[in-house]
Amino acid sequence: MIYITRKVEFCASHRLFNPTFSDEKNAQVFGLCNNPNGHGHNYTMEVTVKGDVDPKTGMVLDLKFLKKLVTEEIIDKVDHKNLNMDVEFLQGVIPTAENLAIKFWEVLEPKIGDGLLHEIKLYESPRNFVTYKGQVSERVD
Numbered sequence: 001m002i003y004i005t006r007k008v009e010f011c012a013s014h015r016l017f018n019p020t021f022s023d024e025k026n027a028q029v030f031g032l033c034n035n036p037n038g039h040g041h042n043y044t045m046e047v048t049v050k051g052d053v054d055p056k057t058g059m060v061l062d063l064k065f066l067k068k069l070v071t072e073e074i075i076d077k078v079d080h081k082n083l084n085m086d087v088e089f090l091q092g093v094i095p096t097a098e099n100l101a102i103k104f105w106e107v108l109e110p111k112i113g114d115g116l117l118h119e120i121k122l123y124e125s126p127r128n129f130v131t132y133k134g135q136v137s138e139r140v141d
Contacts, residue, residue, distance in 0.1 A: 003118055004059075005048040006066045010079040013040040014095040038082060044123040045074070047108065051115030061115040073107050097124050101132035109134065 015038040016030040026034045033039060047070055051060040078087055083095040089107060093099050101122045109117045123129040 001050055002053055002060055003048050003050045004061060004063065004066070004115075005046050006063060006070055007044060007046050008067075008070055008075055009042065009044050010075050011040060011042050012078050012081050012083050013038045014083040015039070016094060016096060018094060038084070041124045045070075045104070046119075046121040047104075047117070048119040048121070049112060049115040050118040054114070061112070065113070069108065069111055073111065074104055097122050097128070097130045098132075101130050105132055105134055 015035060016033040017026045018029070021029065047066065049061050049066060053060055077089070081087055083090050083100070089103055090100070093103060101120045104122070105117065105120050108120075117134065119131060119133050121129060121131045
């Protein structure tokens with residue numbers, strides 16, 4: 001088994017709030033990230049695919065394909081967007097890094113083809129990041 005990773009970057013804004021919470025509770029739970037006008041991040045995402053090396057190509061998955069897939073399915077839809085308002089597949093989702101990683105997985109996983117999606121690592125900053133490896137019940141690791 002070998003693992004290959006594509007790293008991409010995008011910029012986006014969001015506001016963390018739960019519409020079922022009061023203004024006071026949203027402020028308490030989300031702090032500065034609850035700013036009604038939102039705030040932004042320069043995100044970095046690493047998408048890792050695992051699999052066996054195909055003896056005919058020497059690859060698990062063509063990295064050009066992975067780049068194109070991640071760009072078309074995620075980056076083109078989130079880059080320089082307001083994640084609360086502009087991204088269809090994020091409607092109704094509190095756009096925390098945790099939820100973004102899960103939604104990105106849901107978009108990419110069925111489209112990978114060769115290999116298996118292993119991990120999505122999403123950095124909101126160099127010091128704050130999340131790692132998602134899909135549903136535990138679906139994994140064989």
